[in-house]
Amino acid sequence: MLNTYTYPKYEYRTPPEIAAGKALKVPVVIVGAGPVGLGMALDLDLQGIPVLLLDEDDTVSIGSRGVCYAKRALEILDRYGVGDAVCAKGVSWNVGRTFFRDKEVYNFNLVPEPDHHRPGMVNLQQYYLEEYLVARAATRPGIALRWKNKVVSVTQGDSGATLTVETADGMYTVEADWLIAADGARSPIRRMLGLEVEGKIFMDRFLIADVVMKADFPAERWFWFDPPFHPNQSVLLHKQTDSVFRIDFQLGWDADPDEEKKPEKVIPRIKAMLGDAREFELEWVSVYTFQCRRMAKFNHGRVLFVGDAAHQVSPFGARGANSGLQDADNLGWKLKLVLSGLAPPSLLDSYSEERVYAADENLMNSTRSTDFITPKSRASRTFRNAVLSLAKDHAFGRALVNSGRLSVPSFLVDSSLNTPDEEAFAGRMLPGAPLDDAPIEKGGAPGWLLQSTGSRFRLLVFVDDPAAVDAAALSALDCDGIRVEPLIVSRRALSADSLTCLHDVRGVAFQRYDARPGTAYLIRPDQHVAARWRGLDAAKLRAAVARACGRS
Amino acid sequence: MALNLKPNLAEAGKRYFVAYTPGDDFYESLINAHRDLSDEQSELLNARLILLLANHIGDIGTLREALAIAREGV
Numbered sequence: 001m002l003n004t005y006t007y008p009k010y011e012y013r014t015p016p017e018i019a020a021g022k023a024l025k026v027p028v029v030i031v032g033a034g035p036v037g038l039g040m041a042l043d044l045d046l047q048g049i050p051v052l053l054l055d056e057d058d059t060v061s062i063g064s065r066g067v068c069y070a071k072r073a074l075e076i077l078d079r080y081g082v083g084d085a086v087c088a089k090g091v092s093w094n095v096g097r098t099f100f101r102d103k104e105v106y107n108f109n110l111v112p113e114p115d116h117h118r119p120g121m122v123n124l125q126q127y128y129l130e131e132y133l134v135a136r137a138a139t140r141p142g143i144a145l146r147w148k149n150k151v152v153s154v155t156q157g158d159s160g161a162t163l164t165v166e167t168a169d170g171m172y173t174v175e176a177d178w179l180i181a182a183d184g185a186r187s188p189i190r191r192m193l194g195l196e197v198e199g200k201i202f203m204d205r206f207l208i209a210d211v212v213m214k215a216d217f218p219a220e221r222w223f224w225f226d227p228p229f230h231p232n233q234s235v236l237l238h239k240q241t242d243s244v245f246r247i248d249f250q251l252g253w254d255a256d257p258d259e260e261k262k263p264e265k266v267i268p269r270i271k272a273m274l275g276d277a278r279e280f281e282l283e284w285v286s287v288y289t290f291q292c293r294r295m296a297k298f299n300h301g302r303v304l305f306v307g308d309a310a311h312q313v314s315p316f317g318a319r320g321a322n323s324g325l326q327d328a329d330n331l332g333w334k335l336k337l338v339l340s341g342l343a344p345p346s347l348l349d350s351y352s353e354e355r356v357y358a359a360d361e362n363l364m365n366s367t368r369s370t371d372f373i374t375p376k377s378r379a380s381r382t383f384r385n386a387v388l389s390l391a392k393d394h395a396f397g398r399a400l401v402n403s404g405r406l407s408v409p410s411f412l413v414d415s416s417l418n419t420p421d422e423e424a425f426a427g428r429m430l431p432g433a434p435l436d437d438a439p440i441e442k443g444g445a446p447g448w449l450l451q452s453t454g455s456r457f458r459l460l461v462f463v464d465d466p467a468a469v470d471a472a473a474l475s476a477l478d479c480d481g482i483r484v485e486p487l488i489v490s491r492r493a494l495s496a497d498s499l500t501c502l503h504d505v506r507g508v509a510f511q512r513y514d515a516r517p518g519t520a521y522l523i524r525p526d527q528h529v530a531a532r533w534r535g536l537d538a539a540k541l542r543a544a545v546a547r548a549c550g551r552s
Numbered sequence: 553m554a555l556n557l558k559p560n561l562a563e564a565g566k567r568y569f570v571a572y573t574p575g576d577d578f579y580e581s582l583i584n585a586h587r588d589l590s591d592e593q594s595e596l597l598n599a600r601l602i603l604l605l606a607n608h609i610g611d612i613g614t615l616r617e618a619l620a621i622a623r624e625g626v
Contacts, residue, residue, distance in 0.1 A: 368576050371583060379586040379594035383579075389625045399559040399575045411569050428569060 004212055004242040004283060005127055010058045010134065012148040014169045023173040026052045027339060029163065030180040031151050031189055034061065035126065036307030036324035037182030038133035041143045042080040043332030046455045049339060050142045052174065054165060056150035060130035063284040064210050067123050067238060067246050068318035072409040072434060073325045074118040075527070079454045082132040083118070089132075090122030091241050096221040098401060100388040102228050106398055110406075115508045116437040117448040120406060123240050125210075126321065154179065154192045154303075161302050178335060179303045182324075185291070187309035195300060199293020199363075202314060204374050207249040207260050208286050210240070211270060214279035217245065223403040225373070225388055229272035234373045236403075237273070244283060247273070248315075250374060257287035290314045292367055294359045298352040304331060311359040316369035316404040319362040326409060327355050333455070333525035337549055342481050347550035350417050358410040365405050372402035409434040412528060419522075419531035419544040427514040435527045438509035440502040441493070449489075449509055450527060452502055457484045457545060458523040461536065462515035466494045466501060473538075475499060479545035484522070489515070524548055555617040 017024045028044060030037045033055035041051045069077070069086060077083040097107040112119045137143045152171070153164040161179035165172055181189035190197065222237040224230070233250040240246055249269060251260055259265060266285055274280070294311035298304065307324030331351050337343035375381040390397030411433050412418070418431035429436060438449040452458075459477060463469055466488060474486040487500050489509050494501035504510055513521060513532075522531040522544050531544035546552045561574040568574055585601075586594050606615050 365576070368580055372579070377586060377594075378591050379589070379598075380583050383582065387579075390621075394557040394621075396557050396559050396575075399572065400579055402572070402576060402579070405570075405572050405576070408570055413567075 004244055005125065007059045007062070007127070008131060008134075010145075010147045012058055012168065013146070015146065015149065015165070015167060015172050017172040018167070018170045023162075023175050024052070025175045026050065027176065028052070028178045028180065028335070029054065029161075029174055029176040030182055031055075031163075032181065032183035032307075032309070033057075033130075033134070033145060033147075034182060034184060034307070035066065035129050035133060035321045036328055037180075038130065038137055039076065039080055039325045040180055040182055040306055040328040040332065041137055041145070042133065042140070043328045044335065045137075045140045045142045046079065047332050047336035048142070049336055051144070052176070053137070053143060053145045054149040054151060054163075054174075055145070055147055058147040060127040060134070062127075063208075063286055064125035064127070064240060064244065064246060066126040066129070066318070066321040067240060068121050068322075068407070069124060069129065070121045070318060070322045070407040071116070071118045072407075073322045074122065075437070075450055076325045076329045077129075078118070078451065079329075080133070081136045082129075085132045086124055086129060087118065087122055089128055089241055090124035091219055091239050092119050092122055093219045093221055093239055095218070096223070098388075098391070098403060099222065099224040099227060100385070100391075101226050103392075105388055105391045105401075108398075115439050115506070117439075117450060118437070121318065123238060123246075125240050125242075125244065128241065129321075151183075151188065151192075154189055156193070156300075156302050159302070177302065177339070180331070181303060181305045181309045182307050183309050185308040185312050187305070189303070190295070190305065190309055193300065193303060195295065197293050197295045197310075197312075199291055199312070201289060201291045202370060202374075203253045204289065205251040205253060205255045205257060205260075206288055206290075206315075207251050207255075207266065207269075208288060209247045209249075209266055209270065209282060210284040211245045211247055212281045212283055213243050213245055214281070217243075217278070224273075225384070225403075227273070229275070230269065234403075235273060245280075251287070255287070260287050261285050288315075292363050292370075294356065294363065298327075298355055299348045304335070304348065304351065306331060310355070311363070313359075313362050313366040314370045315366075316373060317362075317366045318404070318407045319366050322407045323355075323358060323362050326358060327351075329526045330355055334550075337482070343549040343551060350415065350550055354410075354412050354415050354417075357412065357414065361410050362407075369402050369404045373404075417524070417530060417548045417550065419540075419547055421532065423534045425514045425532065427512060429513050429521070429529055429532070431529050431531055433529045435523065435529065436512045438512055439505060440489070440509060441505050442500070442502055444493075446505075447502075449502065452487055452500065453523050454527050455525050457482060457525060457530075457548070459484050459486045459536075459541070460489055460513070460521040460523060461486055462489045462504075462510060462513065462517060462519040464491050464517040466490050466492070468517070469499065471499050477541070479542045480551075482545055482549060484541070484545060522548065553611045553614045555614050555621070557621075 163174040219239040224235040236248040238246040306327040413432040477484040530548040
């Protein structure tokens with residue numbers, strides 16, 4: 001098979017604790033250096049927490065695996081310092097074509113909504129994302145990344161977790177105040193702690209192949225329902241970077257995984273699909289089944305579960321790595337507050353509540369896509385085919401075609417950390433909403449609203465005229481030990497002064513936040529709205545910060 | 553009343569943050585209604601459903617338009 005990618009081999013170093021015979025004590029250990037564990041390490045690093053990150057392997061993911069990184073994940077990766085690299089290497093696509101049997105039913109063009117920094121999604125093989133995250137982590141002195149360090153046992157007490165770690169040179173002990181399990185769907189940590197994950201396995205198998213196209217092939221997503229070259233099943237073709245395409249064949253439950261993986265079996269399938277003499281070469285083949293399930297809660301004493309270790313969805317809709325990065329985004333700042341004694345440990349219950357809510361939304365959407373793509377009964381198949389037959393001519397039919405829904409972040413509208421509105425607002429930036437981006441200028445240079453937020457609490461104060469701002473009062477916002485950084489969003493260009501000022505050059509921020517002069521938004525470190533008012537009141541702000549930190 | 557062929561589903565009191573949600577909500581309910589039924593029972597459910605919805609729509613001109621479009625594609 002061809003290789004467009006050279007797998008890095010990261011260096012194992014003998015842990016000094018082995019010779020010393022002493023336990024390593026750390027505030028936080030993360031197990032699993034996949035995209036979510038690496039993201040988690042970078043998030044905690046932004047919070048100033050030193051991190052020990054253990055991985056049993058010494059390279060990145062084998063095969064392309066996670067392929068689609070959605071807008072919210074890209075925004076989080078921006079905070080982690082790899083957003084530009086991912087977007088530069090990844091491919092953007094806008095055109096999707098849907099086929100039913102031998103005909104194209106319709107195509108769509110996902111023209112991105114203007115005035116956002118990041119597109120709806122980019123496609124990129126998972127190994128690139130991991131490579132960029134590893135490279136970034138290596139530049140951070142606070143992150144100790146240990147390859148070929150395998151956790152073989154774990155116990156937890158009231159004040160932390162104790163891990164036994166196995167290496168080529170022997171074993172050592174890690175004592176951590178907090179353990180974050182980012183060790184994937186099979187999560188050895190979860191198993192060693194005897195914790196359950198509930199859900200169901202889908203009775204279907206999929207063949208997944210990375211194919212290098214020798215000739216030009218459009219950067220489009222093609223989805224076939226019941227095509228002549230693969231009757232009664234579905235097929236997906238998706239562009240990745242380096243002329244690599246992902247092809248996904250539904251095989252059915254009875255297929256033999258070992259037989260189906262053989263090139264002599266795979267190549268004729270792809271030839272039939274391409275329908276012509278276009279040359280290609282196989283790079284990677286795998287057969288997978290999937291499960292839709294989650295843990296009842298994601299925090300268990302001193303152990304916190306993130307990513308696939310906590311929840312698994314079907315791959316339709318790209319909600320695996322995307323939701324895992326949002327777990328890290330949600331957890332980092334909360335753990336920081338708890339570690340520094342600024343919030344009670346119960347704040348971590350809100351991590352579980354909010355991410356369980358998001359996991360359920362992801363499970364619901366990916367299960368719906370799965371049920372549409374692989375109908376389980378004759379009635380369901382008849383409806384699916386009826387929808388596809390109506391989609392060609394009628395907009396309502398197109399809206400019902402579900403070949404995977406774009407992963408979007410949850411609106412955490414029911415979160416206990418939100419302060420409910422007391423005044424009327426239009427639009428969708430309600431408490432719990434993930435922030436909408438907007439183009440701004442900062443010190444005369446073009447930028448984005450989202451780039452100016454994140455990692456800390458912020459107060460967006462919308463004004464017409466910066467002269468009206470009481471800079472002295474705003475610059476000293478301290479809510480019982482928690483610093484809230486003010487950001488002035490002004491319709492007029494501002495002269496520099498002691499406060500950070502964003503010029504809403506085209507009024508997009510005012511419009512998206514339904515702002516008037518005086519409107520203020522309290523923004524969480526994970527770029528969600530915590531509270532908002534038509535005018536700033538110090539007592540209300542302090543109460544909202546306390547609430548967002550789980551102090552009340 | 554002309555037959556509406558644009559997306560038109562919504563649930564009273566529910567706020568949607570993405571356009572696909574109301575259609576997917578309905579479709580899930582529709583498929584769930586058929587759960588554990590035999591093919592014959594499913595056909596009967598569909599027939600009853602059409603009769604209920606037709607009566608609700610009321611306008612026979614609209615219903616004839618829908619009947620014609622439905623038959624065209626079979």
